[in-house]
Amino acid sequence: MQRLLVLNLFISLMWPILNNDYTLGALFLGFVFGFVLMSLVQRRYGLYTVRAAGFVAFVLWAILQSNVQLALKVLARTAGIQTSMRPGIVAVPLKLTNPFDITVLATVITLTPGTLSVDLGEDVSGRLQPYGEPDEDAIGVETETDDLLPASGERLTELPDRQTGPRDRGEAALLVHAIDISDPNSFRAGIKQNFERPLLELRRLIAEMDAADN
Structure with a gap:
């Protein structure tokens, strides 16, 4: 490659x-x-380049779209119009294992207005860490114990070991802050479908090209 x-x-x-x-x-x-x-x-090189260019174009479109949506919400609130904005932090389980791919995903999320990559830890069943103390109005996803993650002042989990990385610690989870998480499951699915899936496909093509070269 x-x-x-x-x-x-x-x-x-x-x-x-x-x-x-x-x-x-x-x-x-x-x-x-x-x-x-x-x-x-190498036919896969052409396929990789086209898909990589398509991913970059989609990211630019997502950034533009998020800018418009965020601006509309801010203007609506300025005008006194009530809008549903429920900020929080969602743990997004990752299938990505390559550190570079995870870094790209975290960077793309941070570049998109309204979202921010906060931390990288181990998978905690995709539970949500809301602002403040958990209460009945907190945004969350039910788990086996029907509890929420700790308050935002506490760390969710230790960072993966710098030498082994997330691949040796089980499935990783990326903590993502967003200004509006009315539907955590939909938010999580959107990140995995729109951003993680293309990166997985690009990594697969790279692996196939490297195998062909060897």
Whole structure:
């Protein structure tokens, strides 16, 4: 995977030199030409690049959409219109095991207005840590013991060991703060479907390309 990407970038840089055209357009054409060549060498590289570009485009769209939704809620409250905003922290169980992929997911969530990656710990059945002391009005997800996570001042769990990482400690869980968690299950499912699933697919393609190279 890395070898194909380096070759693609090398062709992209050499294209303006060979054509004596030092413009962004020539650089882009060089990248496209290199992309086509590398895709002929390894079909999965083309599929990976297309899906990676699609994921980036979706993230940009999600950021724009969240900006608009957040602005509308703020303006509505400023105008005295009551809106349902119930902030809280949700534990999102992860299937991702690669530290880089988890970092990308946490960064994407943080870049999206209205959400913030807070911490990384072990899976706690996706329970929710609300603000303040748990009460009957707190937002939460029922568990086997019908309890909620501790108050926000307490840590949910210890961070995974820096040497072993989450893959050696069982399934990881990412704590995500959001300004509106009226439906925790839907919120959690949205993160897993829209952000985690594409990253899992990209990681699978990378593994297949590395296996083919070996």
